[in-house]
Amino acid sequence: MTSDDIENATESSRLTSVFCGMTFGTPLVLLSGCVGFGEEYTRIQGFSNRDVGAVCLKGTTGEARAGNSPHRVYETPGGMLNAIGLQNPGVDAVVRQILPGLDFSETRFIANVSGSSIEEYIEVTRRFDDSPIDAIEINISCPNVKEGGVAFGNDPAMSARVVEACRKVTDKPLITKLSPNQTDIAVNARGCIEAGSDAFAVINTLMGMAVDIETRRPVIGNDQGGLSGPAIKPVALLKVHQVYQVCREHAIPIIGQGGVASAEDALEFIIAGASAVGLGTALFYDPLICRKINHGIERYLLRHGVETVSDLVGSLTLNRGRPFQCGC
Amino acid sequence: MKHPDHRESIFQEDAEIISHDCHPCEQYVLRLRAPYCAAKARPGQFVHIRCGDALPMRRPISIMRVGDDRIDLLYKVVGAGTRLLSQRRVGESLNLLGPIGKPFPLNPERPRRLLIGGGVGMPPMIFLAETLKAAASDTFVILGSEIPFPFLPKPSALLVPGLPDSVIGAMPLLDDWGIASRLASLQGFAGCHQGYVTDLARAWLEHSDPGQLADTELFACGPHAMLEAVATVARDYTLPARLSLEEYMACGVGGCAGCVVEIHTPQGPTMKRVCVDGPVFKASEVFPV
Numbered sequence: 001m002t003s004d005d006i007e008n009a010t011e012s013s014r015l016t017s018v019f020c021g022m023t024f025g026t027p028l029v030l031l032s033g034c035v036g037f038g039e040e041y042t043r044i045q046g047f048s049n050r051d052v053g054a055v056c057l058k059g060t061t062g063e064a065r066a067g068n069s070p071h072r073v074y075e076t077p078g079g080m081l082n083a084i085g086l087q088n089p090g091v092d093a094v095v096r097q098i099l100p101g102l103d104f105s106e107t108r109f110i111a112n113v114s115g116s117s118i119e120e121y122i123e124v125t126r127r128f129d130d131s132p133i134d135a136i137e138i139n140i141s142c143p144n145v146k147e148g149g150v151a152f153g154n155d156p157a158m159s160a161r162v163v164e165a166c167r168k169v170t171d172k173p174l175i176t177k178l179s180p181n182q183t184d185i186a187v188n189a190r191g192c193i194e195a196g197s198d199a200f201a202v203i204n205t206l207m208g209m210a211v212d213i214e215t216r217r218p219v220i221g222n223d224q225g226g227l228s229g230p231a232i233k234p235v236a237l238l239k240v241h242q243v244y245q246v247c248r249e250h251a252i253p254i255i256g257q258g259g260v261a262s263a264e265d266a267l268e269f270i271i272a273g274a275s276a277v278g279l280g281t282a283l284f285y286d287p288l289i290c291r292k293i294n295h296g297i298e299r300y301l302l303r304h305g306v307e308t309v310s311d312l313v314g315s316l317t318l319n320r321g322r323p324f325q326c327g328c
Numbered sequence: 329m330k331h332p333d334h335r336e337s338i339f340q341e342d343a344e345i346i347s348h349d350c351h352p353c354e355q356y357v358l359r360l361r362a363p364y365c366a367a368k369a370r371p372g373q374f375v376h377i378r379c380g381d382a383l384p385m386r387r388p389i390s391i392m393r394v395g396d397d398r399i400d401l402l403y404k405v406v407g408a409g410t411r412l413l414s415q416r417r418v419g420e421s422l423n424l425l426g427p428i429g430k431p432f433p434l435n436p437e438r439p440r441r442l443l444i445g446g447g448v449g450m451p452p453m454i455f456l457a458e459t460l461k462a463a464a465s466d467t468f469v470i471l472g473s474e475i476p477f478p479f480l481p482k483p484s485a486l487l488v489p490g491l492p493d494s495v496i497g498a499m500p501l502l503d504d505w506g507i508a509s510r511l512a513s514l515q516g517f518a519g520c521h522q523g524y525v526t527d528l529a530r531a532w533l534e535h536s537d538p539g540q541l542a543d544t545e546l547f548a549c550g551p552h553a554m555l556e557a558v559a560t561v562a563r564d565y566t567l568p569a570r571l572s573l574e575e576y577m578a579c580g581v582g583g584c585a586g587c588v589v590e591i592h593t594p595q596g597p598t599m600k601r602v603c604v605d606g607p608v609f610k611a612s613e614v615f616p617v
Contacts (some may be wrong), residue, residue, distance in 0.1 A: 033584065040582040043604070045336040045364075046426065058585070066599050072522050073578040073586035075385040075409075080578060087585050087599055242514045285384040288340055288424065 015294055017053070017310045019253050019276055020107050020173035020198045022134055024053025026180050026294050027270065029255050031201075031280035032056035032112035032137060032177075033084060037098045042288050051290040053276055054108035054225075056201075057094070059139050062120045064090040069221035074210050079209050079229025079259070080281055086114050089129045095111055099131055108134040110175065117220050118165050129170035136172050138162060138197075141179030141204035143255075152203075153179040153188070159234035160191035167196030175255065177201040180232075180239055189243045193250055200247065201255040201278065203239045206232055229281040231260030237272050244273025252311075261285060263296020273314040330362065334604075338428055338581060339364035340420040354405035354473035355448075356414055363397035365426040371456035372572055375399065375426030376580035377415040388577045388587075388603070390549070391427065391617025393458060399426075402451045404477055428580055429607045431535060431565045432456055432570055436546040439466050442532065444525050444558055446472040446550025452572050454499075456547060457507050464506035466534060468541075470524035471499060472512040472554065473520030481511055483521055491528060495521045526557040527549075533565050541565060546611070548572070559615035569611035575602045592616040 016027045030041075030052050038055050041047045067087025074081045089095070094111075102109055111128040113136055115121040121138065128136050142164050152158045163176055163242035175191045178185055180203040189200060205226025210219040218224070218234055236258025247254055256274025260266050261282040269277045282289050297309060306312050343360035350356055369391050370532035376386040387409040392606070393400040405411050411537060416422060432452070434441075441460060442592035445453035450471050462466045468488060471477070477499070480484045486508040495510050498521030504511040504556030510528055511520040521528050536544065548558040555571045578586040582604035591600040600606060 034579065035583045036585070039332050039334075040579075040604070041330070042331065042335045043581050044337045045339050066597070067585065067588065069590075070588060071576045072588065073576050073584065075383060080385060082578065082584070082586060084585050087588070101332070103331065105329065268532075284386065285378070286423075287581065289578075 014308050017275060017308065018136060019053065020175070022054070022173065024108065025265070026051060026053050026290075027112075027276045027297065028052040028293060029257070029276050029292055030055045030283070031257055031278040032059055032139065033082075034280040034283055037094065037204070038102050038109055041283065041287055045289050049103070049106040051294060052107055052279075054110050054134070056112050056137055056278075058088050059086045059112045059114040060088050060091050060124055061086055061114050061116075062091055062123050063220055064088065064093070071219055071221050074219045074225070076208070076210060076227065076229075077232070078231030079227055080284070081210055081220055081227055082205070083220045083223035083225035085222060095127050095131045099133065100187060104134070110135045110137050112137045112139050114139045114165065118162055119221045121162050122165050122169055125166040126169040129172055133172065135175060136166070136170055137175040137177050137201060138166055139177045140202070141177050141181075149235050153198045154182045156188040156191045159188050160195040163192045163197050165193035166212060173198045175199040175201055177204055178239070178243065179204050180206050180235055180258075184243045185239050186246050189246045193246065193252055197252070199253045199255065200243055201257060202243050202274075203232075203236045203258045206235065219291070228259070230259040230261050233265060237268055240269055240274050241272045241316065248273065248314055261289070263293045263300065266293050266297055267300055267312070270309060270312050271316050273316070275310065275313050295300045337368070338425055339368070340423065340425050341365060343424050345416060345418050345420050345422065348416065348418055351478035352416075354414065355475070355478040356403055356405075357392075357478060358401045358403065358413075358420060360399050360401070360424070361397055362399050362424060362426070365424065366394045366397055366399050369399060370392050370431035371429035371459055372431040372452050373427035373429045374607065375424045376402070376428055376577070377413065378423040379409045380416065383409050383412055385409070385578065386580055388428070388574065388580060390448075390451040390455075390572070392454050394455070397425050402448060404448050425580055428603055430605070432547055432572070432608050435545055435568070438543055438568065439463060440540055440543040440545070441467050442529060442544060442546045443467065443469045444472075444529060444546065444548040444550070444554075445469070446554040447472050447546070449475070449550030449554070449572070453547065454501070454606060457502055459503065461505045461507065469499070469502055469509035470508060470512060470528045471509060472550065474515055475514060476517070477511065481517065483519060484508065484510070486516045488532065490531050492521070492531075495519070495528065501599050520567045521575070524557065525554060526561050529558070529561050533561070533567075541567065545569065548611075555611075556615050559611040563617070568603065571611050571614055572607045573602050573609060573614065574607065577603055579603070589614070
């Protein structure tokens with residue numbers, strides 16, 4: 001991305017930041033699993049990948065996966081459940097057929113790597129390392145597959161092993177996507193940093209369920225799914241805050257995500273410690289929301305006399321004067 | 329850099345409700361001012377509507393008719409989303425995305441077309457029929473419903489050879505277009521066939537000569553069981569058939585892979601997105617032998 005492109009992408013350089021050495025035109029990141037392989041939302045008139053700093057592509061595995069049986073999505077109060085099951089054409093098809101069709105002058109593209117074994121994570125990461133992709137997100141937190149995913153992410157030692165293995169086969173920025181479905185996310189983050197993670201995406205979905213009372217069966221074909229949307233925002237915000245306590249001493253950036261649906265939501269995450277803010281479910285509500293959030297953040301920065309969005313990151317002042325421990 | 333052809337093919341509009349008419353059993357016909365969508369919509373496509381602020385996820389609804397700057401939809405209250413939609417009043421706006429999906433493809437080598445719609449699967453058939461007005465004599469529409477039809481059936485002025493004499497009920501709008509139609513229901517509605525839409529389809533096909541059958545293609549939208557029965561009819565007469573499917577949907581633009589159905593291709597089963605890979609699929613790929 002040239003500097004001219006970045007100027008075109010935003011109305012103000014206030015929104016431009018550097019994330020793991022990558023220039024983000026705006027702090028927004030479109031989340032993996034919500035925007036296919038980067039070109040799906042461009043169907044909508046007025047939508048542009050230029051309005052976001054980066055686009056995370058659909059979770060990719062070594063071989064093609066068909067994914068879960070329907071129903072895969074269901075609206076719940078303040079959010080939705082999903083259980084897609086990592087449907088993807090496999091890394092070879094992604095690298096050979098999809099990446100050449102992406103316009104890298106519009107935004108940064110981040111691959112999302114998933115697998116059932118450490119060997120699969122290594123293989124997929126290696127393939128993306130030898131591709132034009134800008135960065136690699138390690139998904140150790142997918143709640144919707146039987147093997148891998150959150151089975152790795154819930155165990156700090158396993159998480160670190162996956163990160164360490166991927167680190168050995170790529171020099172591209174490595175972002176670890178952390179699960180909220182674990183005892184102490186900060187412990188996991190610390191281990192992943194030591195294993196070589198350059199950044200974090202916080203959080204993936206929370207595990208959830210919905211029941212059809214007429215059939216007395218789960219609505220979701222996979223029985224359980226990942227809960228996203230505004231309902232999970234307070235949980236995500238706290239997780240970002242907790243992970244930031246570990247990250248700031250290492251200058252490790254965070255993509256804060258979970259229920260962001262407005263500029264105000266995005267600002268909360270940035271203040272809590274996120275250098276970039278992920279959008280997922282909100283796109284389903286309003287696919288043209290990115291520009292609105294960008295403008296909202298920009299207006300806030302102007303109103304508060306803050307030079308750039310980076311200056312706001314982690315500017316939270318705690319009421320109790322020390323990092324959050326326990327609410328009781 | 330060449331971008332995909334699909335770019336900017338879907339519009340987001342705040343569509344004003346022009347009329348919102350209630351029909352029996354919580355069926356509604358909704359007329360919206362949506363000029364961008366109306367200008368591009370084709371039969372088989374749908375809109376993804378935000379029913380109200382209380383339920384921000386959108387609901388996919390088939391397009392029934394288009395005018396200069398408006399679209400007509402038919403829906404039935406089946407859940408919280410359509411319940412909320414039914415409470416919206418004339419003059420209010422609904423945010424919609426559309427038109428979405430691959431429309432019914434028309435094969436010029438099969439100009440004789442049988443359209444079958446069941447329940448809220450009727451709208452795409454009505455839209456398709458309207459675009460076939462110029463070929464009215466080669467088009468036959470069968471509509472089925474287990475609740476009163478969202479229009480007043482009337483005896484048809486158009487003869488359909490091969491059907492029982494008592495089955496004369498038709499959709500007046502289709503009669504106005506010169507397109508023959510007949511109605512089916514298990515509820516014993518006057519002038520309607522007491523049975524399934526596929527009973528009428530078989531009778532019509534049985535009365536067709538080999539040359540006519542070679543020109544015939546089936547199109548259908550409706551409940552899963554009806555679509556499966558239509559696929560069986562198509563297979564029995566060795567006819568191609570196109571089915572419009574539905575599934576719970578999130579993004580509506582191909583981004584989330586939430587609305588997939590299993591499609592059987594020569595390479596094996598695969599999951600296809602109803603929103604942008606469909607909603608129209610080949611019957612033989614939905615219901616393989």
